[in-house]
Amino acid sequence: MSDDTTEDLHAEALEALRRLVDSADASFHDGQFEAIETLVRGRSRALVVQRTGWGKSAVYFVATLLLRRRGTGPTILVSPLLALMRDQVAAAERAGVRAASINSANPLEWNDILARLRSDELDVLLVSPERLNNPRFRDEQLPALMARVGLLVVDEAHCISDWGHDFRPDYRRLRDLIAGMPVGVPVLATTATANERVVHDVEEQLGSGGVGVLTIRGPLARKSLRLGVLRLPDAATRLAWLLSHLGDLPGSGIIYALTVSAAEDTARLLREAGHAVRAYTGQTDPAEREESERLLKENRVKALVATSALGMGFDKPDLAFVLHLGAPSTPVAYYQQVGRAGRASDRADVLLLPGPEDQAIWQYFATSSMPDEAKATAVLDELAHEGGPLSTVALEARVDIRRSRLELLLKVLDVDGAVARVQGGWLSTGLPWRYDAERYGRIAEARTREQQAMIAYETTTGCRMEFLQRELDDPAAAPCGRCDNCTAPWYPTDVAAQASASADAAMNRVGVLVEPRAQWPSGMDKLGLGLRGNIARDDRLEPGRVLARLTDLGWGGPLRALFATGTPDAEISPSLADACVRVLADWEWETRPAAVVAMPSRSRPLLVASLARTISEVGRLPLLGSLALTAAAPSGDGGNSAYRLAGVAESFMVEPELAESLAALDGAPILLVDDLVDSRWTITVAGRLLRRAGAGPVLPFALAARA
The missing domain is CATH 1.10.10.10 (Winged helix-like DNA-binding domain superfamily/Winged helix DNA-binding domain)
Structure with missing residues (x-):
């Protein structure tokens, strides 16, 4: 306990707060000063669970300023996302706090930042949880930092708990870091999305060694948010609604999609209709992502069409709306995403447009943090x-x-x-x-319950904000008086005819490029195969096509159903056949294929054979037959790249009759037909065999790609 009186500390903290928010009459929200006092005067540990926009960053920046004045070392702030780090560094500078971050986007700055730390010219160092286990940082820099740290802050602390909706294994390492903290060094954990189970888990990890933890938990209702759910029959109608009404929404906002392809396709459709939008996904170039964040903050785009890559930490206080084309898999994740909106405004519109395919997509992307x-x-x-x-x-x-x-x-x-x-x-x-099978089983069951709760949110007739609060175990849960169930639907439900036509056309688009493999995986010699380095140019495939990805908005739905477990093998449907013909008609190849060769299939022989036959007949191309399976049958489609290649490397052969037919074509291109492209090793191996048997360029075509 320091010698500061509560009154003196309050006055000093209030002065720092007003400088931070640039307001001479700012005052603390309930719980803010209590947290600051716990850290600065009590040198203890606190967990703050408060709604987005409450001011959790003000707690750790004000506490840092006060602790530094009292001679402590710098604050280490563990922060999960680059967008969050950028906003936090900017906020710190406004408060007169010298801050810098070490992350994957700025490796050229690390030495300078560490030099500033050694010379005590930094007040806050922001690091990603992954950086904590980088061998050089962990072994060479972290011990010295922890020896003089003045405050440890764990932002988005629900990531510590494997019960949390966004669990990250690297966060669990913080448990050991906290346990080894010097006596008397305060620790702060903050989050807006933690139910009681997660709170208890985080408290346990913060309180290692018997240290007491003060938990400050406030009501999670967001009075500015006007929630609604609009159920429309299909993805085309949802896109048509968006085309019809995006321009009517106030200000700028975020449109969330469940998949990368859905985000990119939706952004393209909206841009073609004249809307200023950009796609933002985990596959977007980091520099482009940073530019997109800036354009949205400056209201120079109407919306970012984003995956969950734009989530925690994006700070635009006047964000006017959040739409979801498809539902996240848990109400807690949904609350976290919609919490981006309305932080500094009286009203923000939040609308969920769920789809019948949502559950299939949840299952498709079900990746577990639990080990096998x-x-x-x-x-x-x-x-x-x-x-x-x-x-x-x-x-x-x-x-x-x-x-x-x-x-x-x-x-x-x-x-x-x-x-x-x-x-x-x-x-x-x-x-x-x-292997803790019981624990992992409980977590898997919890994930299933969360998905069921998300469906219940969509269909509830009660208050939607109250529903989300109850999912977060908020004791202050109560009807909001603003959502579509508390009042009446506040959103339009009509769809313009022209918008429907545009959406239908977008959903009916066909054709996705398949890039050829150019290099063998590392370590193939360990698996008994002498494949290494670049694939010889004469052994490579040409760029190919698939009808669509399984994650696409349009044809992705029928294809997911076709490839679902338990779907019986059958000949290709007329609608899929027509769509494939359109892909081939749009294919701008340098030289038209002279013949068709089919891949052999154990799981869908009727499908592949009928697809190859249809293309042959419509395109008036000879069907030369199929490659043959060897005794070493393909070992399945699981595993990593090296094992997947090993599983198919010796599984096919070109029989003499096919080889003679290929030779007779005198080097003309052929079309290689398959059902599904995943790792691309099956078609790569087949293409290499065909080239070595005398074929000319090999152009792969398949119904679907996994992603």
């Missing part, structure tokens, strides 16, 4: 056998796990203490690891 026991054991066995560090790339060549899943699994094993990230890769610690 067999795959975890395989990773641990390989690391133990090696006896030294293995890079992720080298490990990928030894275990049948895709890169993204492998990286996530390694993080989970790391925070569980079974592996360690070191210079050169990953190392087994030798500590025993037990």
Whole structure:
């Protein structure tokens, strides 16, 4: 406990707050000063659960200023997203707080930032949770930082809890960091999206070592938000509604979509209709994402059409609306996203347009932070056998796990203490690891309940804000008096005829480019295959086409149904056949294919054969037949790139009759027909075989691509 009296500290903190918000008559919200006093005067730990816009950043910036005046070291602020970091650095500068961030977007600045830290010229260092386990940062810089840290802040603290809606394994590492904090160093955790279960989990991790934690929890209702749900029959009608009414919405806002392709397709359609919008996804170039954020903040675009990549931390206080084309999988995630709107305005419109395909998309994207026991054991066995560090790339060549899943699994094993990230890769610690099936089962059940709750939100006849508050265990949950159920629908429901025509045309678009593979995966020699480096130019495919991606708004729906587990094999439907013919008609190839070759299929032989036959007949191209399956049949479509290639590398052959037909074409292009493109290794291997058997350029065509 410091010598400050509550009255003196309040006056000093209030002066700092007013400078931060640039208002001479600003005052603290309920709970803000209590949190600041806990950190500065009590040098203790606090968890703040308050609605978006309440002023959680004011707590840690004011506390930082006051602690620095009292001779403490800098604040370390763990922040999850680049957009959030940019906004926080800008907010700190307005308050006279010297702040900088170390993240993946500014590696050229790291040395200068660390030099400023060593010379005590920084008050706040923002780091991503992933950076905490970078071997160089963790081993060389972090110990010195933690020895002189004045305050540790964990923003978006629900990410600590694997019960949270946005759990990240790297956040669990904070538990050990907090446990090792010097005595008397305050810790602050903040979030706007935590139910009681998550609150208790975070409290437990903050209170390691028996340290007390003050939890300050306020009402989560957002009085400015006017919630509504408009159920329309299909994706085309939802797009038509958007085309009809986007211009009528006030100000600027965010339109959320569930998939990258949906965001990009919707943005393109809106731009073609004259609306100033941009797509914003995890695949958008970082510089373009930063520019898009700036344009939205300056109201120079009507909306960003975004995936969940634009979520936590985007700070535009006057954001006027948030629309959702399709529902997130949990009410808590929905609350977090709509919380971007109306932070500094009297009203903001929030409308959900759910779709019948939402649940299929939730299932399609269901990626778990929970490890698979067999795959975890395989990773641990390989690391133990090696006896030294293995890079992720080298490990990928030894275990049948895709890169993204492998990286996530390694993080989970790391925070569980079974592996360690070191210079050169990953190392087994030798500590025993037990698969906690009961715990992971409970979490999976919770995820299912959350999806059911999201559907209940869509159909409730009660207050929508109250529903979201109850999902967050807010004791102050009460009817809002503003949503479409408390009053009446505030949104139009009509759709303009021209908008319907435009949306139908957009939904009926066909054709997606398939880029050819140009390089073999690393480590194929470990799997007994002498494939390395670049694929020889004469062995490569040409750019190909698919009708659509499974995640697309238009044809993605019928294709998802076609490829769903349990759908029986059948000949291609007339509508899909017509759409495929349109793709081929629009294909601007340099030289028209001279013949068609089909891929062999064990799961959908009728579908592939009928598709190849239809293309042959309509295009008046000879159907040369199919490649043949060898005894080494394809091993399935799971696993990482190296294993997927290994699974098909020796699975096909060109029989003599087909080889003779290819040779007779004298090097003319052929069209290689398949049902589904995923890793592209199946068609890559087949194309290489065909080229070596005498075929000319090989152009792949398939019904669908996974993403």
